[in-house]
Amino acid sequence: MFKRFIWLEWKSFFRSASFGKSLGLKIFLIFIALYFSAMFLLFGFGLYPIMKKIFPGEDPVEMVNKFALAYFAMEFILRFMLQTLPVMDIKPLMIFPIRKRKVVNYVLLKSFYSFYNILPLLIILPFGIFNIYKGSHSAWVMIGWMIGMYSITLSVNFLNFIVKKRFTDNLKALIPLVVLAVVLVVLDYFEIFSITYYFGKLLNLLLVYPYLAIVPILVLIGLYLWNQRNLESKFYLDAGLKSKAKSVNKKDFGWTKKFGSIAPFLQLDLKLIWRNKRPKTTVYLGLIFLAYGLFFYMNPAYANFPQAYVFAGIFTTGIFMINFGQFVPSWDASYFPMIMAQNIPLKQYLASKMGLITFSIAVLGILSTGYVYFGYKVLFMNLACALYNMGVNVPLLIYAGSFNKKRIDLDKSPFMNYQGTGAAQWLVALPLLIIPILLFWLIEKFFGYEVGVGFLALLGIVGLVMRPTLLTFLESCYRKRKYAMIQGFKQKGE
Amino acid sequence: MITATNLSKVYNGNKVLNIEHLDIPGGQNFGLVGNNGAGKTTFFSLLLDLIQPTTGNIFSNDITVSQSEAWKPFTSAFIDESFLIGYLTPEEYFYFVGDLRNRNKADIDTFLEQFSDLFNGEILGRNKYLRDLSKGNQKKVGIVAALIGEPEVVILDEPFANLDPTTQIRLKKLLKDLSKTVGTTVLISSHDLIHVTEVCERIVVLDKGEIVRDIETSEATLKELEDYFSREIAEG
Numbered sequence: 001m002f003k004r005f006i007w008l009e010w011k012s013f014f015r016s017a018s019f020g021k022s023l024g025l026k027i028f029l030i031f032i033a034l035y036f037s038a039m040f041l042l043f044g045f046g047l048y049p050i051m052k053k054i055f056p057g058e059d060p061v062e063m064v065n066k067f068a069l070a071y072f073a074m075e076f077i078l079r080f081m082l083q084t085l086p087v088m089d090i091k092p093l094m095i096f097p098i099r100k101r102k103v104v105n106y107v108l109l110k111s112f113y114s115f116y117n118i119l120p121l122l123i124i125l126p127f128g129i130f131n132i133y134k135g136s137h138s139a140w141v142m143i144g145w146m147i148g149m150y151s152i153t154l155s156v157n158f159l160n161f162i163v164k165k166r167f168t169d170n171l172k173a174l175i176p177l178v179v180l181a182v183v184l185v186v187l188d189y190f191e192i193f194s195i196t197y198y199f200g201k202l203l204n205l206l207l208v209y210p211y212l213a214i215v216p217i218l219v220l221i222g223l224y225l226w227n228q229r230n231l232e233s234k235f236y237l238d239a240g241l242k243s244k245a246k247s248v249n250k251k252d253f254g255w256t257k258k259f260g261s262i263a264p265f266l267q268l269d270l271k272l273i274w275r276n277k278r279p280k281t282t283v284y285l286g287l288i289f290l291a292y293g294l295f296f297y298m299n300p301a302y303a304n305f306p307q308a309y310v311f312a313g314i315f316t317t318g319i320f321m322i323n324f325g326q327f328v329p330s331w332d333a334s335y336f337p338m339i340m341a342q343n344i345p346l347k348q349y350l351a352s353k354m355g356l357i358t359f360s361i362a363v364l365g366i367l368s369t370g371y372v373y374f375g376y377k378v379l380f381m382n383l384a385c386a387l388y389n390m391g392v393n394v395p396l397l398i399y400a401g402s403f404n405k406k407r408i409d410l411d412k413s414p415f416m417n418y419q420g421t422g423a424a425q426w427l428v429a430l431p432l433l434i435i436p437i438l439l440f441w442l443i444e445k446f447f448g449y450e451v452g453v454g455f456l457a458l459l460g461i462v463g464l465v466m467r468p469t470l471l472t473f474l475e476s477c478y479r480k481r482k483y484a485m486i487q488g489f490k491q492k493g494e
Numbered sequence: 495m496i497t498a499t500n501l502s503k504v505y506n507g508n509k510v511l512n513i514e515h516l517d518i519p520g521g522q523n524f525g526l527v528g529n530n531g532a533g534k535t536t537f538f539s540l541l542l543d544l545i546q547p548t549t550g551n552i553f554s555n556d557i558t559v560s561q562s563e564a565w566k567p568f569t570s571a572f573i574d575e576s577f578l579i580g581y582l583t584p585e586e587y588f589y590f591v592g593d594l595r596n597r598n599k600a601d602i603d604t605f606l607e608q609f610s611d612l613f614n615g616e617i618l619g620r621n622k623y624l625r626d627l628s629k630g631n632q633k634k635v636g637i638v639a640a641l642i643g644e645p646e647v648v649i650l651d652e653p654f655a656n657l658d659p660t661t662q663i664r665l666k667k668l669l670k671d672l673s674k675t676v677g678t679t680v681l682i683s684s685h686d687l688i689h690v691t692e693v694c695e696r697i698v699v700l701d702k703g704e705i706v707r708d709i710e711t712s713e714a715t716l717k718e719l720e721d722y723f724s725r726e727i728a729e730g
């Protein structure tokens with residue numbers, strides 16, 4: 001049976017409308033994956049000597065255990081952001097004589113082969129073998145340790161599925177968890193209650209009683225079964241209907257009337273965002289990433305790398321642009337023929353999309369003025385980046401959108417609807433970030449920080465002034481591509 | 495009103511539509527029949543510039559539809575559920591289409607009054623999103639929305655399918671009145687020969703993309719169509 005599932009997925013990948021694009025992305029991702037594999041492997045081999053050097057006289061394994069929790073926490077956050085959940089289109093399979101459990105098991109077991117589960121092995125195995133080779137612990141002890149550590153990594157894998165599912169189903173359910181994590185981090189930071197220390201102590205037990213590796217394995221099995229039950233309970237067509245029964249959202253965004261001819265579209269877009277789970281998460285992400293700047297401004301290491309401020313500025317003011325804008329016009333995929341046949345000039349449609357994104361940049365830009373706390377340099381950089389986003393990045397992103405032909409199913413059942421919540425979506429952001437960083441770097445090198453900031457702002461203003469011309473150009477691009485879009489959006493499924 | 499010249503559409507070397515010349519005068523109730531794959535939906539999609547013709551052109555009011563957008567203000571259509579916006583309520587959808595066609599909320603409210611029978615209390619004021627309505631009710635919303643703003647050309651693909659019998663009868667009357675009183679050009683396709691002969695003044699039969707019959711509807715039309723479509727069975 002598993003063989004047939006694999007066959008189905010193979011077909012769906014190679015016959016998909018966005019095949020060319022996904023193949024390109026896949027190849028690019030493979031290169032990144034190779035790079036990271038090399039880095040991890042190098043780190044895995046280097047870990048023993050590094051530990052010996054930094055903590056002479058201590059047992060390297062115990063030292064590693066001490067940092068293990070911090071590592072697992074990082075791993076969890078990265079998985080949460082980057083790892084796509086295993087997906088399968090179940091509807092056509094529901095009436096066939098295939099046991100539910102088989103489908104669910106297939107989906108879950110498939111995740112074992114995920115790249116994110118292979119990476120940690122590249123650290124754990126070399127480090128473990130190095131220890132055996134050096135004779136710091138007996139082979140049995142290290143094998144127990146390796147099994148234990150890897151089981152924890154896989155547990156993180158399945159824990160991530162559960163949390164990610166909760167996150168998309170019900171955002172509020174996550175709050176207590178986040179609060180708990182923050183409290184633990186704070187307590188750890190001020191050395192009141194060091195959970196990493198106690199976690200390390202627990203792991204040290206593995207070195208004394210290697211057979212205790214059974215405990216993480218049991219945790220892993222428990223989490224697996226939890227996932228299994230979770231998915232099986234959603235194995236119904238109407239799994240989504242239960243929540244839909246709640247009354248409709250009546251907000252009609254009447255205030256958009258002020259925007260004149262693009263008002264109906266703005267209203268429609270706001271409803272789109274407010275009433276559908278996926279676009280809604282882009283808004284929350286935008287607010288969460290507003291805090292991302294802290295990461296740069298609080299770290300003195302970046303003071304000598306003003307390019308990093310460009311990154312932070314573009315990112316914080318443009319996060320909604322990146323997450324929402326890159327799927328224009330796919331958001332409207334399910335009713336795209338209507339948009340094309342109704343009395344809507346294409347130009348107006350694009351203008352309203354650009355208007356909405358520009359508005360979001362303005363809002364985030366205003367909110368980010370709070371960073372003036374870190375000096376006027378930061379404030380001016382953020383404002384310049386906001387202008388650059390509005391003037392240059394928005395048209396660039398809309399232009400890239402003319403090549404979109406992958407459908408987004410807004411009203412898909414919640415059974416594994418996580419399209420576009422993986423690593424690939426961040427790749428699109430690269431040119432948006434790299435170009436301004438390069439430009440700024442060049443100007444700053446020869447003329448100084450202020451001129452660099454001014455240059456970015458100037459580019460943005462030029463883009464804004466030229467917007468009508470750019471719109472005409474974009475319209476012609478979309479006119480050319482519209483037939484391919486209509487064709488591509490018809491294709492349902494992944 | 496609508497003229498197609500030398501129109502053809504080819505998919506992978508397969509000619510799915512080939513119309514040398516077709517002229518549909520304004521105010522005509524025009525019906526398209528044909529078996530699956532005859533090219534009905536292809537023709538309508540070409541008319542709405544949703545696909546590109548391989549050769550030839552369609553002119554709507556002397557506007558080349560694949561080159562200008564100027565036909566949009568006087569044309570409206572309901573082809574399938576991809577013309578509905580699932581996350582809107584029916585009212586919001588009607589208001590949205592109204593906005594696009596320069597009708598304000600009050601205009602739409604009065605416009606919708608005449609359809610209260612058709613809606614049968616299942617559509618307005620139910621606080622449901624379009625995606626949660628049944629297929630039949632979705633279709634009603636789509637068809638009514640296509641009539642907003644007094645368009646000169648209305649295109650409906652299989653309007654009778656999925657509808658309950660009462661609604662089918664109501665819809666027939668509605669479509670007949672539309673061309674008679676307002677002078678709207680109505681283009682419909684259907685697999686139901688009785689419905690088309692009742693509603694349409696002119697019926698064109700497509701077979702593998704070619705026009706094989708072009709009939710002014712009369713008493714004898716239904717018989718003629720039935721004979722045409724049972725021809726192959728009789729031969730076999």
